[in-house]
Amino acid sequence: MLRVFVRFVGQKHIVVTCNYPARERGVGKLQLIRDAKKACPDLMLLSGEDLTPYRAYCEQIRDILRTFGPIETASMDETFIDITDESQRLVDGRCAANVIGHSVSDGYDEVELLKAARLDPCHTTLLLQAGSQVAASARR
Numbered sequence: 461m462l463r464v465f466v467r468f469v470g471q472k473h474i475v476v477t478c479n480y481p482a483r484e485r486g487v488g489k490l491q492l493i494r495d496a497k498k499a500c501p502d503l504m505l506l507s508g509e510d511l512t513p514y515r516a517y518c519e520q521i522r523d524i525l526r527t528f529g530p531i532e533t534a535s536m537d538e539t540f541i542d543i544t545d546e547s548q549r550l551v552d553g554r555c556a557a558n559v560i561g562h563s564v565s566d567g568y569d570e571v572e573l574l575k576a577a578r579l580d581p582c583h584t585t586l587l588l589q590a591g592s593q594v595a596a597s598a599r600r
Contacts, residue, residue: 466500469508476508511536528598543594550590 468478468487475491486499497503518536525531525541532540 465504466502467504467506468496469506471508525598528594541598543591544587546594547587547590550593551586 466479466482466485466487468482469476470493473493475487475489475493475496477489478487478496482496482500482503487496487503493505515536522531522533522539525539529542529544529546532542534540
């Protein structure tokens, strides 16, 4: 039988975060550790004091995200990616019917997509479709 551990990450005197089993037993974010231990005596503390490993993993993830475009880091674990150039590259490098997006899967043919592209000189629709494809690639 798989044993479920009730865990939380603490810094100083507070719970920074906790797993779902801990939440089910009354432990919550920003709760004092002593109150969390009262609610759940078998709670296991994972120290969050040394963020060095976490920062290293965040940097590895940002390195991967940089392959999709320039990034802007908002916090240690929040990053925005500008995928405009990558999306434009997909649109420029392929016939509109080869851009995998919602309109192709919805049954529009190449002629319809090309007509839509002429009606939309900025290719906003195609760029959004390509952006969806870039985002899907980033998630893998």
